[in-house]
Amino acid sequence: MRPRRLGEFGRIREFFAPLAGRGALGLTDDAALLDCPPGCQLVVTVDQAVEGVHYLAEDRPDLVAKKLLRRNLSDLAAMGATPHSYLVTTALPATRGDDWVERFAKGLAEDQHRYGIALLGGDSTSTPGPASLTLTAIGHVPTGREIRRSGAQPGDRIWVSGTIGDAFIGLKLLRGEVRRLPNEHRASLAARFRLPEPRTELGPRLAGIAHAMIDVSDGLLADLAHICKTSGVAATVELARVPLSPAARAAVMADPPLHPLLATGGDDYELVFAAAPEADGEITGLSQSLGLPIAKIGLVEAGAGVRLIGDLGREIALERAGWRHF
Amino acid sequence: MRPRRLGEFGRIREFFAPLAGRGALGLTDDAALLDCPPGCQLVVTVDQAVEGVHYLAEDRPDLVAKKLLRRNLSDLAAMGATPHSYLVTTALPATRGDDWVERFAKGLAEDQHRYGIALLGGDSTSTPGPASLTLTAIGHVPTGREIRRSGAQPGDRIWVSGTIGDAFIGLKLLRGEVRRLPNEHRASLAARFRLPEPRTELGPRLAGIAHAMIDVSDGLLADLAHICKTSGVAATVELARVPLSPAARAAVMADPPLHPLLATGGDDYELVFAAAPEADGEITGLSQSLGLPIAKIGLVEAGAGVRLIGDLGREIALERAGWRHF
Numbered sequence: 001m002r003p004r005r006l007g008e009f010g011r012i013r014e015f016f017a018p019l020a021g022r023g024a025l026g027l028t029d030d031a032a033l034l035d036c037p038p039g040c041q042l043v044v045t046v047d048q049a050v051e052g053v054h055y056l057a058e059d060r061p062d063l064v065a066k067k068l069l070r071r072n073l074s075d076l077a078a079m080g081a082t083p084h085s086y087l088v089t090t091a092l093p094a095t096r097g098d099d100w101v102e103r104f105a106k107g108l109a110e111d112q113h114r115y116g117i118a119l120l121g122g123d124s125t126s127t128p129g130p131a132s133l134t135l136t137a138i139g140h141v142p143t144g145r146e147i148r149r150s151g152a153q154p155g156d157r158i159w160v161s162g163t164i165g166d167a168f169i170g171l172k173l174l175r176g177e178v179r180r181l182p183n184e185h186r187a188s189l190a191a192r193f194r195l196p197e198p199r200t201e202l203g204p205r206l207a208g209i210a211h212a213m214i215d216v217s218d219g220l221l222a223d224l225a226h227i228c229k230t231s232g233v234a235a236t237v238e239l240a241r242v243p244l245s246p247a248a249r250a251a252v253m254a255d256p257p258l259h260p261l262l263a264t265g266g267d268d269y270e271l272v273f274a275a276a277p278e279a280d281g282e283i284t285g286l287s288q289s290l291g292l293p294i295a296k297i298g299l300v301e302a303g304a305g306v307r308l309i310g311d312l313g314r315e316i317a318l319e320r321a322g323w324r325h326f
Numbered sequence: 327m328r329p330r331r332l333g334e335f336g337r338i339r340e341f342f343a344p345l346a347g348r349g350a351l352g353l354t355d356d357a358a359l360l361d362c363p364p365g366c367q368l369v370v371t372v373d374q375a376v377e378g379v380h381y382l383a384e385d386r387p388d389l390v391a392k393k394l395l396r397r398n399l400s401d402l403a404a405m406g407a408t409p410h411s412y413l414v415t416t417a418l419p420a421t422r423g424d425d426w427v428e429r430f431a432k433g434l435a436e437d438q439h440r441y442g443i444a445l446l447g448g449d450s451t452s453t454p455g456p457a458s459l460t461l462t463a464i465g466h467v468p469t470g471r472e473i474r475r476s477g478a479q480p481g482d483r484i485w486v487s488g489t490i491g492d493a494f495i496g497l498k499l500l501r502g503e504v505r506r507l508p509n510e511h512r513a514s515l516a517a518r519f520r521l522p523e524p525r526t527e528l529g530p531r532l533a534g535i536a537h538a539m540i541d542v543s544d545g546l547l548a549d550l551a552h553i554c555k556t557s558g559v560a561a562t563v564e565l566a567r568v569p570l571s572p573a574a575r576a577a578v579m580a581d582p583p584l585h586p587l588l589a590t591g592g593d594d595y596e597l598v599f600a601a602a603p604e605a606d607g608e609i610t611g612l613s614q615s616l617g618l619p620i621a622k623i624g625l626v627e628a629g630a631g632v633r634l635i636g637d638l639g640r641e642i643a644l645e646r647a648g649w650r651h652f
Contacts, residue, residue, distance in 0.1 A: 030404040031371035036362035045357035078356040129455020
């Protein structure tokens with residue numbers, strides 16, 4: 001497609017201004033105004049997506065936008081916060097056409113509608129390198145009701161929402177690294193990698209229930225290790241209890257050594273949290289009312305570190321618990 | 327210098343965690359908590375710095391950090407907001423050593439102290455391209471007292487703080503494009519390009535005085551044009567009244583065609599604003615109490631567009647009013 005030439009201000013006017021919420025002042029001012037609901041604190045987080053690192057140049061721009069947004073919404077959910085608005089920056093090669101930007105903005109528009117949020121501001125520039133995108137998301141939480149990583153206590157049960165490992169297998173599929181998997185399962189796994197579903201409804205509902213929470217972006221065990229470190233506790237996870245989708249189950253059947261790796265793959269964007277045993281019934285009820293599986297996968301103990309337990313109670317040694325950039 | 331190998335989390339712990347303010351939760355959580363002072367609204371803005379576009383790979387990392395931060399503080403000032411906190415993202419080549427990051431963080435630390443702000447959060451990743459940095463700044467303004475671009479009225483006077491054109495000449499100097507300038511003036515002009523001084527004290531003091539305001543980042547005339555467009559008015563600026571530093575004056579003496587270009591150069595980070603003629607005394611008083619020159623440079627009129635007037639009232643035609651990225 002031939003790049004159109006709207007220019008920097010034209011792109012803002014055509015593609016981004018229609019996304020602007022109250023306080024964004026039509027994206028024509030130096031900064032945006034933001035109210036905090038009475039009795040609430042704001043919650044702020046920021047994430048990046050770099051072409052060639054977080055996504056590929058040929059990926060659909062609307063999905064790139066949605067994934068970046070949803071990764072941030074997942075961070076808000078992990079604090080128990082309700083999403084409100086966001087700012088987005090784009091550093092794009094000068095050769096990148098308006099069409100790409102239009103489709104990127106369309107992805108944001110669709111997810112704004114889905115999650116009830118609006119654009120507050122942003123910045124666009126050119127770059128001699130690969131595209132580089134950031135998104136700052138803002139939410140709110142009733143004052144004192146935020147869920148931190150630091151509150152896990154020995155005796156707490158460890159729970160995780162949804163299913164684990166789909167995105168990890170999905171990425172392997174997209175890379176052509178999975179051969180023995182029935183076709184019927186391929187699409188759902190790839191979709192799970194391309195487009196996570198942040199648990200924006202569950203997160204705020206866990207205020208007063210979860211002692212500590214994090215979203216699974218680096219990998220179930222790596223993220224649980226963050227909770228353990230910040231809380232000064234240890235955790236044990238039973239691999240057999242880690243919830244798998246039918247597709248992931250089929251992949252494990254075809255390639256058993258894959259099983260423990262699913263607990264170290266990233267991009268799940270599920271919520272993992274610690275809660276007192278007395279909360280079991282409440283959590284089960286919440287799972288039912290949201291129609292979202294929440295599985296009890298382990299136990300918080302005194303000590304440090306995360307252990308993964310396999311068949312017959314044997315500990316599974318893992319080379320690396322999660323992805324790091326450096 | 328040999329790159330150290332702290333890793334992603336090590337860099338956060340060593341260099342960025344010491345900058346974390348209240349609400350940042352030691353940078354160990356998914357998101358940060360943010361209170362809004364009673365009776366205030368929050369003001370949010372974001373800007374990028376891309377290596378090879380906004381700065382050069384060999385530039386001092388502490389100055390890169392400060393300039394990025396100050397560009398954002400300038401945006402807050404232009405809304406009449408007082409700065410409070412910020413989030414920063416870095417996408418860095420994998421070869422970039424810890425030393426660079428340490429010096430980058432040191433620049434932030436110094437400016438945090440200078441401006442009374444603190445780090446709330448961020449994100450770090452690797453990139454196969456040039457370094458790409460973003461900074462989201464958050465401030466606050468008494469509710470209803472923000473200064474927008476849209477309030478300029480015919481009859482208003484146009485004012486600008488400080489001096490104009492220094493950064494423009496400074497950049498030309500650094501590129502070796504200025505030959506006939508006495509050495510005594512070179513350092514101050516280059517410094518002005520490398521490190522702006524956002525008018526964080528003046529901005530909030532203009533609440534209730536300025537009808538419309540913007541900071542000069544794209545160029546005096548281009549930014550004034552934003553005010554005119556958003557306010558639905560025209561503006562006339564007298565070149566002879568545009569305030570120049572002694573160094574800029576010397577550069578214009580040596581190269582007279584440079585003079586009108588100073589009103590189109592960017593990176594001044596001064597505040598340009600429109601105010602009723604009745605406010606003249608108040609503005610002059612403010613200028614004296616802050617020890618900061620504020621010059622009356624023109625007039626708001628009915629109509630559209632910005633005109634630059636030279637000697638004998640002749641309009642000066644300019645090819646381009648300011649820099650655009652696309």
